[in-house]
Amino acid sequence: MFSACADPKNIEGLQWLLCYLTTGKHIDFYWSFLTVLALLAITAPAALVFGFGGAMAARSHVTPLRLLGKAYTAMVRGVPDIVFFMFFVIALDQGIEWLRHQVVCPDWSEPIRRGLEFRVCPQAKTPSGDAAAWVHQTYGFALAVFTFALVFGAFAANVLYGAMNAVPRAQLETAESYGMSQGQVFRRILVPQMWVYALPGLSNLWMILIKATPLLFLLGVRDIVYWARELGGAKTQIYDFPHPDWRLYYFLFLMVAYLFMTWASEKVLARIGRRLSHGQATAAGEAQRRAAA
């Protein structure tokens, strides 16, 4: 990166360390923190949407919709994450390619499945074989976000379902006696009040999501844990910066990073909790009222 680093075998001490920490590989490592943060920033709202949909479906009066909502939460929660990430993503990828194959090459005569192989026509490859590396990475990232959202959405659905049932029945009956329709009761009374009941469960999910990101490497996205392992491993003289096994230091650094993320999340979640309790018919809301009076 710097001209002083052109000949790494002949520099020492602090300069060596500086050059070492600014190699292209380390820059990739630093960028992967942003990858992880981007994943969290996109997945969390998406999972909430899936969860909200799932919880509404599970409470529905329409039987097929209710069964669908219940099946979604039960099935996805029941399958181990790692199985889900290996099996579902390959199935999703192949499903997309199969659909495109039907559209793009209807005249293709060769079989798509040959033993263990899966072959669609070259035009249906997703992303196409000659696409740039970043297209492949973005595609992998998108699959990852979708899968994470689906898995964590199922857990969120269960949390939100419980939270919706926890809103005191008297609140809803009062709204009904004012003449509100079912939809109005749901939008104006149920949803604003349920968040405070959902928050502990959702904050647990958020913490688990933060720590689940190493699963990204199963999907070909290189995350911070992959880079820490790759950079920390012993390096022989064939590398520009040979060093013994330094995985301990890299993983210690990761630990600090994860602890920092946890600490920051705790702060934010506590704030949200205070806000949501404001004016609610809960013990925390009551305490706020007393303190203000």
Place this chain on the structure above:
Amino acid sequence: MKKLILTTALLALTSGAGMAQTVRLGTEGAYPPFNFLDDAGNVAGFERELGDELCKRAGLTCEWVINDWDSIIPNLQSGNYDAIIAGMSITEEREEVVDFSMNYVPPADAAYVGLTPDADIKGGVVAAQTGTIQASHVAESGATLLEFATGDETVAAVKNGEAVAVLADKDFLAPYVNESNGELVWVGEPLEMGGGVGLAFRDSDDELRAKFDAAIQSMKDDGTLNPMIIKYFGEDSKVF
């Protein structure tokens, strides 16, 4: 709405098709000196130089893809890349699921490395990388097999005492032994295993395999392959 998104995605992804076909080469990027990520984060090593030369001779545009060793064959079969070039030994078990090119490294020696020359490689705990011929050999030898996802971790296991020895390609272990200041030593005699190292292709990809076979043969014929092997694996490595 869903349909609309799907159609848009289809259009966006289809627009690039129809140009010259790119061959995607899958490698592990963690097995020096065969293949590794250099300090700039690019694929480097013997197979990088060889692969680029083969593609040039076969008139193909090639792109490098990093994939975990564990899932390197399944991802070839589901079409995420078109060939594996990752120090993969040609064995009968693998021949059942993929097709190999001719070998570009002669049948290689595997060797044990431990902390003492008399390490118990017949009955002790021996480390090897998951899914390698060396791992199957350890499992059959009577020793307790300890598997790791990468080669680097197998060597680390010997250094910290988790395993008494590691069994791997001699070419891979040699730099670790030479640079350990006597901490790591060879145990026993090297063993010849497998039918050399080759590229792996899908069973149905005979055309692509033929192109690479021709390119490897031309490098063997004009004598450019042997110097490349010596450059990466040292003076006393086996050549054709």
